[in-house]
Amino acid sequence: MRRRDEAVETVLRKRWPDPACWDAVVDAVCSEESSYDTDQVLIQAGTAIARHADRIAVDLRRQQGAFGSAVGHGVTVRALALAGTGDLRALPALHSLAEHGGLPYSRPEARVMAALPPAELAAVMRTKLRRDGDHYHGNTVALEVLAFCGSDAALAVDDVAMRLDTQYAYDAMRVLGRIGPAAAATADRLAAYATGRGIPAHPYRRRAAWAHWKVTGDPTLALDVCGTAVRSGTASHGLPFLADLGPLAAVHTTPVRRLMESSGAWTRTYAAHAYWRITGDPEPAVPVLLAEVDPAWEGSPAMPVRQAVHHLGEIGAPAASAAPLLRGILAREERLGQPFPGVRILADRAYARTLTEALEGIHSQGLSRECWARVG
Known part of the structure; x- marks a missing residue:
C-alpha cells in the first residue's frame, strides 16, 4: 500500500x-x-x-x-x-x-476519450445524448466530446439540433459548426439565433453566427455579428470568431489592432491572434503573445497562458524568439499546481502537449518530439 x-x-x-x-x-x-x-x-x-x-x-x-x-x-x-x-x-x-x-x-475526464477514432467515439456520444435526455452533465459531456469529433459527428446532427432550444444551445452550436456542411439543415435556425429574427436576441448570437458560416460557407452573417461585437466593446466574445474567419475579416483590422492594447489579458491574447490570422503579419502579435507566457504559471484559468503558447506555435518561425522560454517551461519537473488532483495530470499533459506542438511549429522538431515521447 x-x-x-x-x-x-x-x-x-x-x-x-x-x-x-x-x-x-x-x-x-x-x-x-x-x-x-x-x-x-x-x-x-x-x-x-x-x-x-x-x-x-x-x-x-x-x-x-x-x-x-x-x-x-x-x-x-x-x-x-x-x-x-x-x-x-x-x-x-x-x-x-x-x-x-x-x-x-466531468468534462476533463470525458476528454480522455478523444484519443479514440472520432467516428467510433461520435457513435458512443450519440447513444449518450439519447439515453440521458435532459440530464445536465450528460448533455454537456456528450456535446463536449462530439465537438472533438468534427465532421465525423455528422450522424448526430439531429440529436444535437434538438438541443438548440435548450440550456445546452452554446455547446450544440459549437458541435454543429465543427460538423460543418453536413449540418446545413440547421442554417435557418442558427441565423435566427444570430439575428434575433422571430425570437428574442439570443445570448449566444456570435457563436450562432460563426456556426452559420461553418455550415453554409457564407461568412456574411458572422462578419457582421462578430465584427459588431468587436466594435461595441464586447471584444473578447467576437475576436476568436474573427480569427477563424482570417483574411475574410480584413474590414475589422483596425479595431482588432487597437484591442491588442486592452487592459484585459484575454482580450489582448485574442486580439493578437486575430490580427495575425487576419493580416498574416506576425510582427505586432508576437510580443503581445509572448508577454502572456508566464514561466511561473500554475494553471489558473484566469490567465490565457496556454492559449498564448498555442498561438505562438501557430505563427511558427516568426515566433522563434519564444522557443527558449517554451523549452524551459516544458523541461520543468513539477506539474501545474492549480488544478484539483482529479484533473491535475490531464491539465499538465494538455499544457505539455501545447508547449511541444508550439516548439514543433516554430522550429525545434527534434527536441520537442523527444520531450513529448516522455510526456505520453
Missing part, C-alpha cells in the same frame, strides 16, 4: 515520473488494491500506460463479467484508462456505459 501511495503522489507531482510509478498504479488497480486516488490517476494516464494495455483490457473483461451489466465503477475506470491510450478495445465497454449509465459526467 505504501508503494501504491508513493506512486500516486509522484505521478501527481512530477511531469516526468519514473515509469515504475505508473507500473505500480496499474498493479494496484488490477490487483484490487486500488483507491479513489489510484483510479483517478489511472484515468488520466493516457499513453503513459500504453505498455499495460493488454493487462488492462483483460482486467476490463473480468470486471464486466463480475458486474454482469458492465456498468460498475471498475468498468468505467478501466474503459476510460484504455480509451486514453487510444486502444479500440475500450469501445464495447464505452458503448455499454453510454447505453446503461456510467460514463463520466
Whole structure:
C-alpha cells in the first residue's frame, strides 16, 4: 500500500515520473488494491500506460463479467484508462456505459476519450445524448466530446439540433459548426439565433453566427455579428470568431489592432491572434503573445497562458524568439499546481502537449518530439 501511495503522489507531482510509478498504479488497480486516488490517476494516464494495455483490457473483461451489466465503477475506470491510450478495445465497454449509465459526467475526464477514432467515439456520444435526455452533465459531456469529433459527428446532427432550444444551445452550436456542411439543415435556425429574427436576441448570437458560416460557407452573417461585437466593446466574445474567419475579416483590422492594447489579458491574447490570422503579419502579435507566457504559471484559468503558447506555435518561425522560454517551461519537473488532483495530470499533459506542438511549429522538431515521447 505504501508503494501504491508513493506512486500516486509522484505521478501527481512530477511531469516526468519514473515509469515504475505508473507500473505500480496499474498493479494496484488490477490487483484490487486500488483507491479513489489510484483510479483517478489511472484515468488520466493516457499513453503513459500504453505498455499495460493488454493487462488492462483483460482486467476490463473480468470486471464486466463480475458486474454482469458492465456498468460498475471498475468498468468505467478501466474503459476510460484504455480509451486514453487510444486502444479500440475500450469501445464495447464505452458503448455499454453510454447505453446503461456510467460514463463520466466531468468534462476533463470525458476528454480522455478523444484519443479514440472520432467516428467510433461520435457513435458512443450519440447513444449518450439519447439515453440521458435532459440530464445536465450528460448533455454537456456528450456535446463536449462530439465537438472533438468534427465532421465525423455528422450522424448526430439531429440529436444535437434538438438541443438548440435548450440550456445546452452554446455547446450544440459549437458541435454543429465543427460538423460543418453536413449540418446545413440547421442554417435557418442558427441565423435566427444570430439575428434575433422571430425570437428574442439570443445570448449566444456570435457563436450562432460563426456556426452559420461553418455550415453554409457564407461568412456574411458572422462578419457582421462578430465584427459588431468587436466594435461595441464586447471584444473578447467576437475576436476568436474573427480569427477563424482570417483574411475574410480584413474590414475589422483596425479595431482588432487597437484591442491588442486592452487592459484585459484575454482580450489582448485574442486580439493578437486575430490580427495575425487576419493580416498574416506576425510582427505586432508576437510580443503581445509572448508577454502572456508566464514561466511561473500554475494553471489558473484566469490567465490565457496556454492559449498564448498555442498561438505562438501557430505563427511558427516568426515566433522563434519564444522557443527558449517554451523549452524551459516544458523541461520543468513539477506539474501545474492549480488544478484539483482529479484533473491535475490531464491539465499538465494538455499544457505539455501545447508547449511541444508550439516548439514543433516554430522550429525545434527534434527536441520537442523527444520531450513529448516522455510526456505520453
